Amino acid sequence: MNIALLLQMAAEAEPHRIGLVCDGRRWSYGALLSAAHGAAAHVVETGATHLALLDESSEAAAIALFGAAFAGVPYVPLNYRLADVDLRALLQRVAPAYVVGDVARVARIASDQGHVTLGRGEFVAAAEARGEDAPKEPREGEGIAAQIFTSGTTAAPKAALLRHANLLSYILGTVEFASASPNEAALVCVPPYHIAGIAALMSSIYAMRRIVLLPAFDPDAWLELAASERVTNAFVVPTMLARIIARIDAGHRPDLSALQAIAYGGGRMPLELIERALELFPHTGFTNAYGLTETSSTIALLGPEDHRAALASGDPAVRARLGSVGKPLPTVEIQIRDENGRVLPPGERGEIYVRGEQVSGEYRERKALDADGWFPTRDAGWLDADGYLFLAGRADDVIVRGGENISPGEIEDVLLGHPAIADAAAVAVPSLEWGEAVGVAIVPRTPQAPPSEDELRTLIRKRLRSSRVPERILVVEALPYNEMGKLLRREVKKLF
Structure with a gap:
């Protein structure tokens, strides 16, 4: 089986039903399927071994995902936020690829690798033009639907392989076909190179829920789009939800009465934040994934x-x-x-x-x-x-102090319960006596009045035990997170 089946079934069931909205333009399921056929035909003609995307979320991501499936080559969404030297190394590992997105950047950093490159608009137009006469059945390949590079910290990123069977098992086991009513719409605003972005496209298409894409997150743009498109479902990461709630609390309150469900994941959700969200949206179902x-x-x-x-x-x-x-x-x-x-x-x-x-x-x-x-x-x-x-x-990330394993999470939970602390992270710091000791970085709610170190040490000693008491405490303006809301502990360690 091939993930192309998901789009085929939706297009055969209701070809004229709107399946995707981006930047004001709308695609029916039939149009998406035709474009995927056209994209596949072009990829096959070039002899490319992979279809790579170097771009923000857009209609091109959906067409590329299913176009790669029809072409029988892996879909490779690349992190456009990487430094040139790191991105060049990843492009070399998939060469020769059919690369959609930032043509100028590929030409600048990887012109010697044999890639075929098309900008977003050029790719979509070419795919739509070829759709009518393109082959309609998926080609056999390695059975790999997607190749996603994991974020490397101490070594080169690993190339995670997701086979069609893996992705179909997830979708078919969690989503009922055509279960969404015609008025249901899912707002998707996660990077296309993250698994959540791929899963959001596939699950919404199989449920036949209209996908509303926001290429780059901005809380005001998110709120306005959710209101104007009468969005019923959304996926956010904790940092996005925090910024959305901050704008609502500041008085920006467009009509979100259609919002039935919000799923979140990708990083640690502060307890106070989800409690506030549940209060603000009493009729919305929240799901932590x-x-x-x-x-x-x-x-x-x-x-x-x-x-x-x-x-x-x-x-x-x-x-x-x-x-x-x-x-x-x-x-x-x-x-x-x-x-x-x-x-x-x-x-x-x-x-x-x-x-x-x-x-x-x-x-x-x-x-x-x-x-x-x-x-x-x-x-x-x-x-x-x-x-x-x-x-x-x-x-x-476990802190090993004198042979005892200490979870950073238990320390952070105690610190985040302090009314004067907005955010906190615990990491291992070098210790002559213990090998490793606990270091904590805190973000105070009032920068001019952070809690004292003695107060924090006493709090942790009382709630946990003495081995969890931090040897070093830093007060910072903000903690480093990636775009999916995951705390970058390696960057926190650098602060010490």
Whole structure:
């Protein structure tokens, strides 16, 4: 099977129904399918081994994703925010590619690699022009739908491979075909090189929910587009939601009465922020989605009912679920293991392992699945007695103080409960006595009046224990996050 099936089914069911909106222009499902056929024909003629996208989200992303599927080559969305030297290295790894987007940049940094390049408008026009007479059935290839480069921190990025079978397993296991009514619309504003962007396109097309694309996030533009298009569904990352709520609280309140559901993920959601969101949108269902590139997107969900139940509960265990990522999807299995591979019982922290058909765990360089098909996520966390999954940062982020493993998340949770702290991060800092010690960076709500170091150390000692007390404390204006709302701990460490 091929992910092209998703678009084929939508176009055959209702070819004239609007499937995508971007910058004021609208495409029906039939028009999207025809353009994907045309794009595939052009790619095949060039002999390119990959179809790469070097651009913001637009109609070109959807046409390229499905065009690559019909052409039988991997779709490779590239991070246009990378430095030239890093981007050149990635382009070399997929050469010769059919590259859509920033033609001038490719010419400047990779003119010797044999790529075929087209700008966004040129690509879309060429695809539409070829659609009528192009072959209509997908070509066989390696079976790879997408190749996504993971963000490298200490080494070159790995090329994660998502096969058609992985992506289809996720979509078919979580989305009902044509389940959206004609008035439903999903606002998508995540980078196309992130798995969330790919999953949003596929799931909305299969549900036949109109996709409303916002190429670059701006809170005012997001609010106005959501209102004008009567958006019913949206996906945001925590930093986006924070900026949207700040504008609403400042008095910018367009009509969002159509908004039925907001999904979020990609980074840590501050408890105070989601509580405020639930207050502002009392009739909107919130869903926390946790997943990874290598798992074809979501593997655990905290649904709308869980959100409301946790917010209203006086039971600390139930209330705590608002900080979880919910329960695993029915189609996947999750285990928590210690450093020796032993499966841990509920309540004990370790590394999260996942298994299921949607889990690729495959890189161009190697396979990461164990003999039984389990994938080590490198995320740390634990399951509670009722099966709710809680994250505790990356396994690599654990602070090892005198042989004791300390999760940054538990320290950050205590600090974020302080009324004078807007944001906080805990990282390992070098220590002559302990090897590593705890360092914390805080963002005070009032820059002129941060809480004292003694106050913070006393708070952590009382709530946790003495080994968690920070050896170093920094006060900063803001913490570094990427565009998906993930804290860049390596950058926090540099502050020390």
